[in-house]
Amino acid sequence: MTPMDMLLSRASTDRLQDPAPSPEQLMAILGTAMRAPDHGRLQPWRYVVIEGQDRPALAERIVASMARVEPESPAAKIEKRRTRFATMPMIIALGMHLQPEHKIPLWEQEMCVAAGAMNILNALYATGFGGVWVSGALVEDAVLAAELGLSRLAGFLFVGTPDGAQHTPKRADPALFTARWHGQPVTFGADKD
Ligand SMILES: Cc1cc2nc3c(=O)[nH]c(=O)nc-3n(C[C@H](O)[C@H](O)[C@H](O)COP(=O)(O)O)c2cc1C
Structure with missing residues (x-):
């Protein structure tokens, strides 16, 4: 698979089984996050890895x-979350070490963390693993973040080996989201009725 084939075919999956990446594989995968565009070199990404007996x-x-x-969460939703976090082969809590007083705006720091997470998802796929980025209201919970040793959560990556053949959903036509500017405001095909 060429790099472009890889980037065009990656898809998220939560149908994951063992094995998760080994410690060496994981460091190589996380190394790709260090290639994210990082204004001011603030390195705002933090990763907390949970697997094995620490999952329950x-x-x-x-x-x-x-x-x-x-x-107000229904019992079924609570149990589903409990099971997923207790059984996914590996969970990576995505942390954001943000500097609100820094001249680099907060939103740029947050986007940097997101760009790193995207590299991780691509690297997982490129190395035969799979993953999905999940969030929910609990990423706003400062108590949960602190329990993990983080000041701010950006979500969790569920990580493992795809269970069965990778399904690549149909992707949107990028032309719908692209316009050439010729001196007047553009419109997008995606926004037309
Ligand atoms: C910040 C963020 C949070 C997300 N949270 C959830 C989530 O809680 N539950 C979920 O099903 N998908 C969530 N998603 C979407 C999935 O990660 C994934 O992108 C989606 O299932 C589409 O799959 P694809 O990556 O193959 O397009 C989130 C995505 C992002 C960027």
């Missing part, structure tokens, strides 16, 4: 967080 404890913290931030 994380799942309990997730459930406790839901009780704080989503107290």
Whole structure:
């Protein structure tokens, strides 16, 4: 597969089984996040890796967080979250080490973390692994973030080996989201009725 084929065919998946990346593979994969565009070289990304016997404890913290931030959650949703966090081969908590007082705006720092996460998803796919970025109201929970040693959460990556053949969903036509500017404001095909 060429690099372009890889980038054009990557898809997220939560149908994951063992193995997760080895420690060496994981460092190579996370190394691609260090190639994210990073204004001011602030390196705002942080990764907390949870696997094996530590997963049930994380799942309990997730459930406790839901009780704080989503107290109306139905029991089925709580149990689904508990099971997913307790059984995914590897979970990577995406942390943001932000500097609100820095001259580089906060939103640029957050986008840098996101760009790093995208590189990780591509690197997982390129190395035969799979993953998906999940969030939910609990990423706003400062207590959960602190329990992980983070000041701010950007979500979680579920990571493992795709269970079965990779399904590549149909992608949108990029021309719909692109316009050439000739001195007047553009319009996009994607925004037409
Ligand atoms: C910041 C962020 C948070 C997300 N949170 C969730 C989530 O909580 N649940 C979910 O099903 N998808 C979530 N997604 C979307 C999936 O990660 C994924 O992009 C989506 O399933 C589409 O798959 P694709 O990456 O193959 O296009 C999130 C994406 C981003 C960027």
